[in-house]
Amino acid sequence: MSAREEILGWIRSAVAGAPVPEVSREYARTVDHDVVDLFAERVSDYRATVRRLGWDGLALAISEELEAAGVGVLAVPADVPPDWLGVTDAVLRRDVPPLSTMDLDGCGGVLTGCALAIAETGTIVLDSGVAQGKRALTLVPDVHVCVVGADQIVGSVPEAIERLDPARPLTWISGPSATSDIEMDRVEGVHGPRTLTVLVVG
């Protein structure tokens, strides 16, 4: 008998007659706060940089943040909005044709948008959609500057799950790379980007 058939048989005889409870979903689906304020506060709790600004100040803010983080070579997704790049003088590496891992390792930073953001947990979610590109883009460079539209922020985790498409590869990002492995205290900066800058716009 195949392993599959045998395991399924063991399961069936083990759970025969097991009760099947209903799932009560009485937990909160929304949050009571202003989601933009809450998101900015919760992201900064992770020791990420957060700035709030209008769309007309975005290109300048991007340029300032890249300079502050010392980014000389910037990776960008193929469909990055051109007006985000109006001020910066960083050397651009566009992901067309696709940048290899080694190419990305030569980039100091990356600039992307996001799919949505979650206020309660200070989380950005990327789904490889508009202005985000493939997953490796936001992983290999050491600085990630992420543009979040105020209208992309939802309150809670249940609201985010409802809006996300499970068929797309998803990356949830809550602050810079960190570890709790040394004496169980959070230290920023291991393998992922050690600097995360979030620009909340609109």
Add this chain to the structure above:
Amino acid sequence: MTGTWIGMPAFPVAARKALADSQLRVNLRNATGTIRARREAVVAEKPDWEALRQAGKEIKDRTIANLDEHLLELERNVAMAGGTVHWARDAAEANRIVIDLTRRAGASEVVKVKSMATQEIELNEALADAGIAAYETDLAELIVQLGHDKPSHILVPAIHRNRAEIREIFAREMPDVPAGLTDSPAELAAAARAHLRRKFLSAKVAVSGANFAVAETGSLVVVESEGNGRMCLTLPEVLISVVGIEKVVPAWQDLEVFLQLLPRSSTGERMNPYTSIWSGVTPGDGPREFHLVLLDNGRTNALADEVGRQALRCIRCSACLNVCPVYERTGGHAYGSVYPGPIGAILTPQLRGAGADPVAASLPFASSLCGACFEACPVLIDIPEALVHLRAEAVDAQRRKGSGKGVGERLAMRAAGWVFSSRRRFEAAQRGAALGGRVLGRRGRIGRLPWPLSKWTDARDAPAPPPESFREWWRRTRGTGE
């Protein structure tokens, strides 16, 4: 099948040794104290925490009741998304699948994301025997691997090491260690980053576990902090995920419960730094081959036990370890299993089968039944209930074997029954204990007593009896005897 470490002594012996290690106790007290405070703070800010726990429990119980159907649905949806599903009855079968897939990819090394399932099946050892080098990439796993050590905690396998010890291990074992490395955690993390960077960028095959597998969508979920998980899940050409059959959840919506319960219970964060969710393969983004290995390895054995099966709800957060007074004093190695602490005490014997080996059989007794684990558990596993149930099974298994072990406790109980059944014998025994107590008592405690009473005092101190019993005092002060 594996599950307990070969050659490890049973818990009471190992615990005695661990208790004598004062550095270990200081390290554990500091680390668990830190994480307890963080967990309490982020749980307290969720007024709906109890509703989330209740939903988590119900989702898991509902899944378990129809586990076969959910696994078949998962298999269908992973295949539809371009992945391949393999089934493994036990550790040897799972290891063989991973070795074959690695060889087929033409690789002689793999990078690994921290995974309890692959520790349980001792995949690294099996790969080494097959001539394949496995590189652990989680910081704590790296500390354990470089220190030629064993993991002692589900979440932070190197919790028994403090920063000074970690610095020493790095200085001794890392060929490319930075000169003048100090014990600042930021510097230690940076050293690990530099050490593993080339491995990540050039690896062809990665091996991971998964925190959840969604049947409805064929999605796998890995929750992590450092970015080593993302590196392994995204950069190599071939990804192999070894996942216990109990990790399946039926619906996409179920993640809204577990992605709130897990990080708050585990690292005491509102959300962990990185969560990766993927379904099969995505052209141009991530691995071009994805293999899911569904692992039984004793899980269906646990599933068959109506009380014990609740252990399969476990989402491996480790909150029960961090609140356990026994764990805080003995550390994880004393449990002799990759699953230490309260959850390990009920999971390991079930994965192994009752009475299968002395280590597993001793684990249900490695608890004071104080109940702190139950209060902390995000999926409401009644660990004390399961412990009592498994104790009874362990005793039954010993009785069936008819071996000398376990008989001591029965003899002690029979002697107690004889003593308690007569007032005269009881009073004589009390006087004897009072005399013995004056000899043996140290700061009002009795340490070890001779067999068969050692069956009690081996694992715990007993308060020294008072010089005069209540009955003696009554007779002396109130006169007439009856």
